[in-house]
């Protein structure tokens with residue numbers, strides 16, 4: 727499951743809006759040892775939602791290759807794909823050094839470049855930490871020991 731998460735460029739973060747309806751956003755992320763890290767600006771609808779209910783369900787999906795056994799048989803079509811679902815609660819990180827460390831983890835998911843942050847940028851950004859309480863994975867359209 728961690729291997730699948732590592733292959734994904736983004737995740738989909740599901741939360742509950744202020745009326746109790748589902749609200750799902752694509753987001754960038756970092757992951758290390760059972761904890762997800764996300765970041766956002768300091769304002770926006772999602773933050774009001776999380777203040778009311780911090781529980782999230784985060785889904786990752788790797789591979790989207792269409793496969794079929796018979797091109798004429800609709801029910802033989804499937805996607806060679808794998809997905810992972812993580813559940814947990816968002817905690818906002820306040821300590822500036824911790825923020826930098828977790829932003830590094832997010833950045834490292836995307837680049838090997840050298841990078842840095844200005845103090846105002848680190849102060850301004852919201853860093854979300856989600857200790858994963860439940861994780862499940864499913865594969866689709868793979869045979870035997872095939873991997874994504």
Ligand SMILES: Cc1cc2nc3c(=O)[nH]c(=O)nc-3n(C[C@H](O)[C@H](O)[C@H](O)COP(=O)(O)OP(=O)(O)OC[C@H]3O[C@@H](n4cnc5c(N)ncnc54)[C@H](O)[C@@H]3O)c2cc1C
Pocket residue numbers: 736751752753754755764765766767769770771772773
């Ligand atoms: C590939 C990708 C990666 C992203 N990574 C990040 C990230 O790491 N951090 C981050 O903060 N944001 C990221 N975003 C943007 C994120 O999906 C939200 O659009 C953004 O965070 C604003 O969310 P909000 O709830 O504060 O929106 P608000 O500004 O409160 O949105 C107002 C309304 O706009 C609509 N809306 C908001 N976002 C979207 C959306 N994505 N698609 C369609 N309608 C929308 C909704 O109807 C919402 O009620 C990413 C987007 C993409 C496509």
